[in-house]
Amino acid sequence: DSGVTQTPKHLITATGQRVTLRCSPRSGDLSVYWYQQSLDQGLQFLIQYYNGEERAKGNILERFSAQQFPDLHSELNLSSLELGDSALYFCASSVDVLQETQYFGPGTRLLVL
Amino acid sequence: AQSVTQPDIHITVSEGASLELRCNYSYGATPYLFWYVQSPGQGLQLLLKYFSGDTLVQGIKGFEAEFKRSQSSFNLRKPSVHWSDAAEYFCAVVANNNDMRFGAGTRLTVKP
Numbered sequence: 001d002s003g004v005t006q007t008p009k010h011l012i013t014a015t016g017q018r019v020t021l022r023c024s025p026r027s028g029d030l031s032v033y034w035y036q037q038s039l040d041q042g043l044q045f046l047i048q049y050y051n052g053e054e055r056a057k058g059n060i061l062e063r064f065s066a067q068q069f070p071d072l073h074s075e076l077n078l079s080s081l082e083l084g085d086s087a088l089y090f091c092a093s094s095v096d097v098l099q100e101t102q103y104f105g106p107g108t109r110l111l112v113l
Numbered sequence: 114a115q116s117v118t119q120p121d122i123h124i125t126v127s128e129g130a131s132l133e134l135r136c137n138y139s140y141g142a143t144p145y146l147f148w149y150v151q152s153p154g155q156g157l158q159l160l161l162k163y164f165s166g167d168t169l170v171q172g173i174k175g176f177e178a179e180f181k182r183s184q185s186s187f188n189l190r191k192p193s194v195h196w197s198d199a200a201e202y203f204c205a206v207v208a209n210n211n212d213m214r215f216g217a218g219t220r221l222t223v224k225p
Contacts, residue, residue: 002156002158004156033213042215042217042218043203043215043218044215045212045213045214045215056212058212058213090156090157092157101159101162102159102213103159104149104156104157104158105156106155106156107156
């Protein structure tokens with residue numbers, strides 16, 4: 001158990017819909033990262049927040065957005081969903097902004113029908 | 114372009130045999146280097162990491178990795194594989210722009 005929690009575990013929705021994925025970092029960690037893992041794209045870094053502020057951006061679509069709240073939990077919002085958005089979405093956390101050691105949550109499996 | 118390459122998509126070894134998983138990177142400077150393991154249906158677990166110093170790094174579960182600057186490689190090794198090591202292994206790098214890049218992964222099968 002990494003100490004990072006993600007909800008929900010599974011999510012099934014339809015194209016065009018919007019979903020929100022939630023992540024609670026390990027106690028004391030200020031940085032939160034989001035990743036997408038799919039069969040065709042592999043594991044891709046989406047975005048990083050540090051203490052409430054966006055710090056780094058990867059291959060995140062404009063339809064996707066994230067935020068980190070004062071209590072340090074984070075949400076990833078996916079809108080206008082397409083079939084290709086079906087994937088495993090991981091959250092990770094680390095103590096500081098340097099992305100030194102990240103601890104991964106168990107992931108949210110999203111299926112878009 | 115910055116990239117991380119794991120040349121072997123799938124490797125099969127016998128239990129008790131030695132293992133080496135390859136990882137090559139293409140970055141301007143020495144990045145931070147990591148190896149993660151992912152068991153089926155699970156998240157990623159950090160095995161080991163290299164930032165600087167001794168180029169031979171010891172990790173958990175008996176794994177080690179060696180950084181070779183001249184070859185831009187960070188190969189993962191284990192002297193004797195156990196059946197529980199069957200999983201997917203990812204090499205990852207973090208470069209100056211704070212962007213973490215993963216290799217495509219190597220799936221390890223362990224034969225009894």
